[in-house]
Structures are given as C-alpha cells and as structure tokens.
Amino acid sequence: MRNWTPRRHRLTAGWLIAVVLSTAFTVPAGAADHQQTAGTAAENRVRRVSTERMTIVSGGTTTRTIRCEEGETATGGGAFDVDHRIEVVQSSVEFDGRGWTVGLHNPSSWDTQPYGWVMCVRGITTSRTVGSMVAVGPGQTASARASCAPDRTLLGGGPSSSTLPGAVVAQSRPDGPPGYRRRDWLASVYNNSEYGHEFNIWAVCASGLTSVRYVEDQPVGVRAGHAALTWVSCPPGTFVLAGGHRAEGWDARLVTSSPRSATEWNIAVRNPNWDQARTFVPMAVCGSFEVPWTEWAKDPKVQAIAGDVNRDGAADLMMVGGEAWTAQPVAVSAAGAGSYFGVRAHSVDARWAEYAEGEAELAGQVVQGDFNGDGRADLARVGNYWSPGMPVVFAGTGEDFRFVDRPVDANWRNWSMDWNVHPVTGDFDNDGKDDIALAGGAGWTTQPVAYSNGDGTFRVTNRAVDSSWA
Structure with missing residues (x-):
C-alpha cells in the first residue's frame, strides 16, 4: 500500500465542535466513466447520516440504529459526544446491512446529548460476516474478530452485545500488518461490571470499489484521567468508509468514533487510570470509485x-x-x-x-x-x-x-x-x-x-x- 501521511488534529475534552447532522456528496464527475460496475455518477454516492441529538441521563444506557436508504449499504458508524461523557458499548452493522447500531452508556454525573452516525454508500456490493461469541469475565478484557472471505475487501466492523452496559469498547479496528490488505476486523471489550458478559464481532466486506486504503496516524497520548480527541484524514481522491483505533492498555474507553467529514474520521478515547498515561493509534478505511x-x-x-x-x-x-x-x-x-x-x-x-x-x-x-x-x-x-x-x-x-x-x-x-x-x-x-x-x-x-x-x-x-x- 502506498505510504500516506494523514493530517492529524487533536483536541482534548472541553472543546466545542460544530457537527453537521447529515450531509451527502456524489462521486466527482467523470468517475462513472472509469467504474462501470458501480453505475452512473448519480448512483455512486457516499453519505454520512446522523441521528438527532440523543439525551442520555446520568447512569443511563441507550441503543440507536441509524439506517441508510434503499439501495445503500452501511460501511461504518459510531457516535460523537462533544462532552466526552459517554462510553461506547456497542457499534456494529445491522443484520440487513443497511444500518448501524450504537449502544451508549453515560457513567458520568451529568446528562449528555451525543449523536449516532453511519456512512451510507451506493454503488458497491457488500456482505457481512460475524465471529464466534466470546465470553469476558468481570474486570477482564477479551478480543475477538470477524473475517472477510478471501475474494472480498474489508471495510468496517465492530462489536455487538445483548447485555448492556456491561462492557466497554477498548479498541475496534482493521487488523493486519501495515502495508498489507486487511481481512479481519478486531475488537477488544472491557467488562466493567460484576457479571460475565458475551459479545461478538461483525465485519462489512465488499466489492465494487476501485481502491481501499487502511490509514494509520501517529500515536496520540491521553493523560491520566482524561480523554483525547483526534481525527485522521484520507488520501486525496478517496472518501472515508469507516474508522477505528488501536489502544495501549486494555482498560481504554472509546467515547467517540464518527465521520467528521467526507474524508475524515473522529476518534476519542478516555483513559480511566489516574496514575498512568495511555496512547492510541487512530485509523481510517478510505475508498474510491475512480481510476486515476x-x-x-x-x-x-x-x-x-x-x-x-x-x-x-x-x-x-x-x-x-x-x-x-x-x-x-x-x-x-x-x-x-x-x-x-x-x-x-x-x-x-x-x-x-x-x-x-x-x-x-x-x-x-x-x-x-x-x-x-x-x-x-x-x-x-x-x-x-x-x-x-x-x-x-x-x-x-x-x-x-x-x-x-x-x-x-x-x-x-x-x-x-x-x-x-x-x-x-x-x-x-x-x-x-x-x-x-x-x-x-x-x-x-x-x-x-x-x-x-x-x-x-x-x-x-x-x-x-x-x-x-x-
């Protein structure tokens, strides 16, 4: 894969960020001439779609599914909380492939109003795979993965759970060595409850794009007891499909994972430790319909x-x-x-x-x-x-x-x-x-x-x- 150094931007908890509720863009004119399998330029469309603000009271938990239109497929999704109060406990593709479900828990002493997000793409063919159910004990962390078939390309993924808010997403990302194509989506879940927990991983696999790149930025430090927000940019000529992160430390807490724009992905991680700093590596999956x-x-x-x-x-x-x-x-x-x-x-x-x-x-x-x-x-x-x-x-x-x-x-x-x-x-x-x-x-x-x-x-x-x- 070609080397690409994305632009990195970092904010810490307390900054206010303007968020567009939904936006859509079409593939640049002329792209249809290069990609017959995806149809015309009007059919090759990528949209980021948001929920209205959700209110989650202190100690509360909610799930929300954001759906794409008929003929579109969901490639990645998540949530954005400007106050960094939530913890992401679930983030996975819906069974029909047209939506993304997020599960959010508010462990803070204040109410918060996050958004749910999904990337919707028209003009590609996708399938979904699911990994085996994995058990994680109280106070422990477990990892699992879902794998795409060899003839398909990995786009996005994330963990799904039926018991909330027993677990928190510690990391969720495409897995594989840098410079090589990924087939697996890996996620680690930390169980912060007193009871056993089970989860599995879903992956979105596709054909119909002309290129897919897996972009990693430089590690971001998170001070003890704080959260840090960054975003990673896709290479020129590509758009963002999904995002993720690799975390140092099994007790990291994912608080934001969402599309910032058509070409950028937000990631924010909280460090619950009060005596040790942590780092995480933001990642994005970027694609194209064009043949330059x-x-x-x-x-x-x-x-x-x-x-x-x-x-x-x-x-x-x-x-x-x-x-x-x-x-x-x-x-x-x-x-x-x-x-x-x-x-x-x-x-x-x-x-x-x-x-x-x-x-x-x-x-x-x-x-x-x-x-x-x-x-x-x-x-x-x-x-x-x-x-x-x-x-x-x-x-x-x-x-x-x-x-x-x-x-x-x-x-x-x-x-x-x-x-x-x-x-x-x-x-x-x-x-x-x-x-x-x-x-x-x-x-x-x-x-x-x-x-x-x-x-x-x-x-x-x-x-x-x-x-x-x-």
Whole structure:
C-alpha cells in the first residue's frame, strides 16, 4: 500500500465542535466513466447520516440504529459526544446491512446529548460476516474478530452485545500488518461490571470499489484521567468508509468514533487510570470509485501490460501492481483513426491485488497471454511467494476478470522465484493456448515450461536443453 501521511488534529475534552447532522456528496464527475460496475455518477454516492441529538441521563444506557436508504449499504458508524461523557458499548452493522447500531452508556454525573452516525454508500456490493461469541469475565478484557472471505475487501466492523452496559469498547479496528490488505476486523471489550458478559464481532466486506486504503496516524497520548480527541484524514481522491483505533492498555474507553467529514474520521478515547498515561493509534478505511490512470501509473511498483482484453483486434493497456487497488484497471483502445483509450475498472477477486503487496521480490512477475484460447488477453502472476499456485485472471466478456489460483508443481514455484529468472509466454505446443516458460536461472541445464490446460491449471515439464542455451 502506498505510504500516506494523514493530517492529524487533536483536541482534548472541553472543546466545542460544530457537527453537521447529515450531509451527502456524489462521486466527482467523470468517475462513472472509469467504474462501470458501480453505475452512473448519480448512483455512486457516499453519505454520512446522523441521528438527532440523543439525551442520555446520568447512569443511563441507550441503543440507536441509524439506517441508510434503499439501495445503500452501511460501511461504518459510531457516535460523537462533544462532552466526552459517554462510553461506547456497542457499534456494529445491522443484520440487513443497511444500518448501524450504537449502544451508549453515560457513567458520568451529568446528562449528555451525543449523536449516532453511519456512512451510507451506493454503488458497491457488500456482505457481512460475524465471529464466534466470546465470553469476558468481570474486570477482564477479551478480543475477538470477524473475517472477510478471501475474494472480498474489508471495510468496517465492530462489536455487538445483548447485555448492556456491561462492557466497554477498548479498541475496534482493521487488523493486519501495515502495508498489507486487511481481512479481519478486531475488537477488544472491557467488562466493567460484576457479571460475565458475551459479545461478538461483525465485519462489512465488499466489492465494487476501485481502491481501499487502511490509514494509520501517529500515536496520540491521553493523560491520566482524561480523554483525547483526534481525527485522521484520507488520501486525496478517496472518501472515508469507516474508522477505528488501536489502544495501549486494555482498560481504554472509546467515547467517540464518527465521520467528521467526507474524508475524515473522529476518534476519542478516555483513559480511566489516574496514575498512568495511555496512547492510541487512530485509523481510517478510505475508498474510491475512480481510476486515476495517470496517477496510478506513477507508482514505481506499477507495471503496464498490453493485450487485447475485449477481442476487438486492438491492443488494450492493463496496469498491475497497485497495492491499494480492489479492481483491475484497463485502458480499452477504440480501434481506428483517431483512436482513444477508455479507462475501465474491471471487477476482480481481492486476492489478485493482495498478492501484489509487500516486498517486490515476493510478489513475483506478471505476464500476459491467452491462457484459455478465447482470444482475450489474460494475466498470470509467476513466482508469487504467498500463492500456493500460479494465480491467473481470465478476461471475461463483461467488465470483469475471473480469478483462479490452483496448486502448481512445487518445483515450478521454486524455479520461478529463483534470482534473475524471467517468465515468457507463447503457445509452445500449438494447442491454441499460451504457455509460460522460465529463462535465466543460474546454472540451469533444463528448460522449465508450464503448459496451460485452459482452466487455470498447468502441466509442468523440465526437459534438457543444449548447454549453450543455458
């Protein structure tokens, strides 16, 4: 994932902040030309929606569900309390995927009036997963997670509970190493009651966006007995989908997690200790409907590949290697005099982009060829450390690539990851399907070739070759 240093702003308890109750914005003009699977610009809409002020009396607890409109999906949500008096005890997607439920407890001696918030997105396809129920004893903290399917991208999530206000959210965030795509939403819950408590985690998983980035800011310090508020900003050209935080100390208390604007997310954490400072790391999940072709092409890891994707006889352009991408960008050539390129974002399994993450030498090399003999350019990733096989995406008749990742001969994987090895494509057995050969291995006296079977599997041979060739 590209490095991005978000702007950080910090306020402490007692500041007054103006909050917009609801606002909506549409994807910038022209985005629909780049993202056919999401429809027109009017259909690609992101809104942040708020409740009216809720009144929670001292010692009181309430739950509220904020719903999106028909055709929209909820990607993230939470609550905002200007006085930092509440504790968030629940924050999770509703079962139908169109709403977000927040559970709030007011442990202070004063009444308070927080807002509930949700991000509503039109133009994407989502699913929801739930983790196992987890028990947490009195005075203890427990963690749980929910995982997205490998072909989906994690957007948001949070804990759900049927016993309130027995637990307080200590942390809630996308889980995974920096620079890699996340699949899990993790949350930790602190039980501040005298009774046992149970909770589980829900995650929102999606397809239909062109990129998803997980942004982390610098740690924020919280003085003993105080609360601290900060907000994290999304990179240019993206909008905020959800937010979260990683906390130091299991007894941290989440008091605010909400969209500040179309591109920013608020996080506030209270430190209940009176003798120790704490820190937390604010996080945001940011997405895009657009394909900024020229900007993405500037990434030093990105590779441009030519091939006829739509079988019209004219070569098109494909880019691979972008770590934040959740779609396969293609510039389709319009054949003829005065031809132009129309940029499209073809839907693809999330694992295709995931395999491009991390160190370049572990990602392998991408080659183009017609591996199933249908006349369309397909892509294969050769020498990827993370894959059990040789991942292939087959160009389809529509705006999509079909992902296949089936096991391949173990020797082939080792050969393809050898230093200085270069994969090349060609129809070496004249069966109408392109195959892949490896060249350049130090000291090789044989020629490895993977013959395509047309379904994403390959038959590997390694025959002797003239010593002058090797």
